[in-house]
Each structure stands twice: as C-alpha cells, then as structure tokens.
Amino acid sequence: QAKQLGGNLVRHFVEQMALDYQRQVQLRNALQLALDKGELEVFYQPIYDTKTREIVALESLVRWREDGEFISPAEFIPIAENTGQIIPLGEQVLELVLRDIYQHPVLQQLQIGVNVSAQQLQRYDFASLIQARLAHHQINASNLTLELTEGVFVGEGKATVASLQALQDLGCSVAIDDFGTGFSSLSYLNRLPADVIKIDRAFTAGLNEDPELQAVVRGIIELCDYLGKTVVVEGVETAEQCEIFSQLGVQRLQGFYFARPMPLADVLKLLNS
Numbered sequence: 001q002a003k004q005l006g007g008n009l010v011r012h013f014v015e016q017m018a019l020d021y022q023r024q025v026q027l028r029n030a031l032q033l034a035l036d037k038g039e040l041e042v043f044y045q046p047i048y049d050t051k052t053r054e055i056v057a058l059e060s061l062v063r064w065r066e067d068g069e070f071i072s073p074a075e076f077i078p079i080a081e082n083t084g085q086i087i088p089l090g091e092q093v094l095e096l097v098l099r100d101i102y103q104h105p106v107l108q109q110l111q112i113g114v115n116v117s118a119q120q121l122q123r124y125d126f127a128s129l130i131q132a133r134l135a136h137h138q139i140n141a142s143n144l145t146l147e148l149t150e151g152v153f154v155g156e157g158k159a160t161v162a163s164l165q166a167l168q169d170l171g172c173s174v175a176i177d178d179f180g181t182g183f184s185s186l187s188y189l190n191r192l193p194a195d196v197i198k199i200d201r202a203f204t205a206g207l208n209e210d211p212e213l214q215a216v217v218r219g220i221i222e223l224c225d226y227l228g229k230t231v232v233v234e235g236v237e238t239a240e241q242c243e244i245f246s247q248l249g250v251q252r253l254q255g256f257y258f259a260r261p262m263p264l265a266d267v268l269k270l271l272n273s
C-alpha cells in the first residue's frame with residue numbers, strides 16, 4: 001500500500017510539473033505576442049520623503065493584461081529572464097517611461113525608477129543605450145534611477161561595477177533593489193557604485209516584534225548615512241512600520257500604506273492635488 005501511495009505521489013508530482021511547464025510555455029508565447037503588439041503597460045508607485053510626507057520619486061512597474069486580467073510580474077519576469085524576452089521587455093518599459101516623463105513636466109521634478117535585469121547590463125553597453133534614449137527624449141540623466149538587485153554583483157562582479165559606474169558618470173542614479181535578500185554583505189556596501197539602497201520588504205514585514213532585525217536595519221541605515229547613500233524602505237503597510245522607520249532615520253518610504261502602484265493618470269492626479 002505504501003508503494004501504491006508512493007506511486008500516486010510520483011504521478012501527482014509529474015502531473016504538476018507538466019502543468020507548470022504547460023503554463024510557462026503558454027505564458028512565454030502570450031508574452032511574445034504582447035511584446036510584438038506593444039501591449040505592455042507601466043504603473044507607477046509613489047515614494048515619499050519621510051519627514052515632509054511629499055512624493056519625491058516614483059517607481060515604474062511593468063504591467064501585463066491578458067484577457068483583462070493582470071498577470072503578476074513575479075510570474076512572468078522570471079520567464080522573460082529565461083527566454084531572453086527580458087531584453088525587449090526592458091527596452092519597451094524604458095520607452096514607455098521616458099515618453100511619460102517627456103509628456104508630463106511634473107515628472108521631471110521627481111526621480112523616476114526603472115527596474116533593470118542583470119541581463120540588460122551583460123548583453124550590451126547599457127549605459128550607451130540609456131544615454132541615447134535619454135537624448136532622444138530630451139530628458140536629463142538625473143531624472144532616472146536604475147534599480148538593480150544585489151544578484152547582479154555575483155559572478156560578473158567587475159564588469160557590472162563598471163557599467164553601473166558608467167551610468168553614474170552619465171548622471172543617472174543607481175539603486176540596489178531588495179537589499180538584504182541577496183549576497184552582498186554590509187562590508188560590501190562601500191564598494192557598490194550605488195546612490196540609493198532599497199531595503200527589502202522582508203525586513204519591513206518582520207520588524208515590529210524583532211529587536212535583532214531592528215538592530216540590523218539600524219546598522220544598514222547608519223552605514224548608508226556615513227557613505228552618503230539614500231535609504232528607501234519598501235513594503236511599508238502600516239502606520240506602526242512607518243513610525244519605526246521614521247525613528248530609525250530612513251529618508252524615504254514606499255508601500256501600500258502610502259500608495260499602491262497605479263496608472264499614470266492617477267499619479268498625475270495625486271501630484272496635482
């Protein structure tokens with residue numbers, strides 16, 4: 001009977017794998033159509049100054065609607081990374097964002113974040129692409145913040161540092177996204193060509209009841225202060241978290257407590273109100 005059970009488990013497992021695979025193939029094909037037809041959209045999530053509670057930056061986040069339903073980036077970005085579709089996807093998002101900035105001068109007063117995949121840095125001279133696209137849309141480099149996860153520093157360390165340096169030389173800001181979840185240690189922080197550190201929302205979620213975690217976050221913040229880097233905390237969902245991070249001296253806050261990612265029209269309303 002145990003054998004029977006084991007057989008069922010294996011069958012279940014194999015069936016599940018086949019389903020996952022089918023879904024991935026389906027998504028990959030549908031994503032290709034969306035890319036070909038230029039159907040991707042971007043939403044923007046406001047980032048607030050802790051003290052003034054004003055919007056000082058926006059993060060652009062890709063959105064994909066299939067038959068009226070949003071598919072989560074958490075599901076299709078990894079697929080796009082596997083298939084190489086992340087390259088055209090990244091280019092399309094950049095164009096959408098630069099076009100929005102060009103068309104809406106109020107966005108030229110803010111730092112606009114764009115998420116960048118490690119592959120975009122490795123595939124070609126990314127800084128030159130950025131420079132050309134900024135020039136084409138007549139946008140200042142200082143308007144743009146490029147968000148990269150810590151993962152980009154694993155392996156191709158030196159080449160990555162050089163491309164990030166090139167982006168900074170252009171006048172763009174570089175942000176390390178999801179800080180604390182990856183591989184870089186605190187001692188690494190001073191060697192990263194980064195202007196902004198975005199502390200991952202895993203830290204935010206666990207902070208209330210965890211004094212040790214608070215100590216770690218305090219350490220990150222003090223070191224960033226010392227190194228002249230701006231700290232953003234992501235995933236702020238409650239007034240209590242907001243209070244803790246304010247007291248810890250974090251400069252910028254982002255999360256559902258303040259605002260969700262939203263279409264451009266809604267951000268413009270917020271900015272003008």
Ligand code: C2E
Pocket residue numbers: 045060061062072073074077086090093115116117147177178201234235236237254255256257261
């Ligand atoms: P990320 O860059 O760390 O973006 C923040 C994510 O956290 C967003 O999810 C946002 O909606 C979510 N978030 C913001 N505040 C809160 C909060 O208070 N609570 C919770 N639970 N979540 C919050 P989203 O839009 O689903 O994107 C997920 C990830 O997909 C992003 O994480 C980023 O790594 C990737 N991504 C999104 N857009 C792009 C893009 O244009 N290019 C690339 N390469 N990756 C992208």
Ligand code: MG
Pocket residue numbers: 059115147177
């Ligand atoms: Mg990001």
Ligand code: MG
Pocket residue numbers: 177178198200234
């Ligand atoms: Mg993040």
Ligand code: MG
Pocket residue numbers: 178201
């Ligand atoms: Mg994240």
